Amino acid sequence: GQTIDQPTEMTATEGAIVQINCTYQTSGFNGLFWYQQHAGEAPTFLSYNVLDGLEEKGRFSSFLSRSKGYSYLLLKELQMKDSASYLCACMDSNYQLIWGAGTKLIIKP
Amino acid sequence: NAGVTQTPKFRVLKTGQSMTLLCAQDMNHEYMYWYRQDPGMGLRLIHYSVGEGTTAKGEVPDGYNVSRLKKQNFLLGLESAAPSQTSVYFCASSHVPDRSDEQFFGPGTRLTVL
Numbered sequence: 001g002q003t004i005d006q007p008t009e010m011t012a013t014e015g016a017i018v019q020i021n022c023t024y025q026t027s028g029f030n031g032l033f034w035y036q037q038h039a040g041e042a043p044t045f046l047s048y049n050v051l052d053g054l055e056e057k058g059r060f061s062s063f064l065s066r067s068k069g070y071s072y073l074l075l076k077e078l079q080m081k082d083s084a085s086y087l088c089a090c091m092d093s094n095y096q097l098i099w100g101a102g103t104k105l106i107i108k109p
Numbered sequence: 110n111a112g113v114t115q116t117p118k119f120r121v122l123k124t125g126q127s128m129t130l131l132c133a134q135d136m137n138h139e140y141m142y143w144y145r146q147d148p149g150m151g152l153r154l155i156h157y158s159v160g161e162g163t164t165a166k167g168e169v170p171d172g173y174n175v176s177r178l179k180k181q182n183f184l185l186g187l188e189s190a191a192p193s194q195t196s197v198y199f200c201a202s203s204h205v206p207d208r209s210d211e212q213f214f215g216p217g218t219r220l221t222v223l
Binding site for chain 1: 209
């Protein structure tokens with residue numbers, strides 16, 4: 001079966017750095033997405049990786065290792081507004097997204 | 110541009126009742142999707158459409174039907190609602206999903222079936 005695993009919940013301090021991990025096993029691979037979802041709202045796109053390595057976008061970076069089936073999302077200089085769930089999703093061989101259950105990130109002052 | 114809109118935002122049904130959820134997008138996207146989101150689980154694909162007049166089953170299609178008569182609209186129907194269909198329903202749209210094309214989501218419909 002196809003699986004996406006990520007931690008259920010993480011806690012971090014305002015101003016700090018946090019890394020959210022995602023491991024995956026899918027039938028085929030056409031890239032990995034990270035989305036942010038605030039409570040009660042829709043998911044919004046953060047990043048996309050298809051090649052190994054780090055993609056940086058402001059305070060957020062995403063890393064991919066295809067050989068290890070592993071990705072992480074790195075958030076720097078955490079702000080209270082970063083409190084949200086972070087969803088990892090893989091695009092399989094049919095170009096459909098397989099979603100993880102999400103990681104709820106709690107930011108403390 | 111409104112992006113992706115969904116109606117209604119909230120709904121309470123009794124077991125056995127029927128309803129239709131409407132999704133509309135103004136981005137001229139070919140692909141449209143219906144997902145459900147339940148606590149502790151990832152988004153699960155119910156049905157999707159690759160273009161006007163076409164629909165296909167996703168991971169959890171049972172108990173739902175869909176129609177895409179116009180490119181901008183994608184309807185999700187529940188013929189006889191069951192408590193197991195209590196969930197948050199998201200519609201999304203995208204260009205032809207050639208790798209990096211992201212999906213754009215509507216605000217969601219919170220459905221409770223009693």
